[in-house]
Amino acid sequence: MPNPSTVQDPQVLLPEQGGNIEERLNEILSSYQGSEDELIPILQRVQQVLGYLPEAAMKRVAKFLHLPESTVFGVGTFYAQFKLVPTGRNTIRVCRGTACHVRGSAKILGEMEKQLGIRAGETTPDLEYSLETIACFGSCALAPVVVTNDKVHGRVTAPKAKEMLNKEAQ
Numbered sequence: 001m002p003n004p005s006t007v008q009d010p011q012v013l014l015p016e017q018g019g020n021i022e023e024r025l026n027e028i029l030s031s032y033q034g035s036e037d038e039l040i041p042i043l044q045r046v047q048q049v050l051g052y053l054p055e056a057a058m059k060r061v062a063k064f065l066h067l068p069e070s071t072v073f074g075v076g077t078f079y080a081q082f083k084l085v086p087t088g089r090n091t092i093r094v095c096r097g098t099a100c101h102v103r104g105s106a107k108i109l110g111e112m113e114k115q116l117g118i119r120a121g122e123t124t125p126d127l128e129y130s131l132e133t134i135a136c137f138g139s140c141a142l143a144p145v146v147v148t149n150d151k152v153h154g155r156v157t158a159p160k161a162k163e164m165l166n167k168e169a170q
């Protein structure tokens, strides 16, 4: 197993950077024996290094472990921990739980979607933002709640949501 202390910050590599992905994968795979039970640890490591699981990486892992590609894709899509598309540098989570819904979270989400030009579950093409929804953040007294990266914002209004994005962009 690789030494966790040597893990670098995830760096999102796009499919068009295929050469780099291949190089990074070879480095990663050189730490493993090639046995089937390494599938999940390898996928975790690939995601840690690349920031997500590109299709090319899953194909390469299948070849390395002598497994059908469908098995590797099956594991990659089954576990919520694995991301198949790149995640933005900033993650915006809008709470859609009941308390937040009652206090207008749909409007906040709509404002975020409008400002970012994407829908919930998507990432901006420049990889700056990912927009997600959460069921309940556990801070219902602050509803409606938005979490930008690790920062919790309570009693958010549409104008405040817009302002929040401008601040994150700085």
Ligand code: FES
Binding pocket: 095, 096, 097, 098, 099, 100, 101, 135, 136, 137, 138, 139, 140, 141, 143, 144, 145
């Ligand atoms: S419903 Fe939004 S924090 Fe609980």
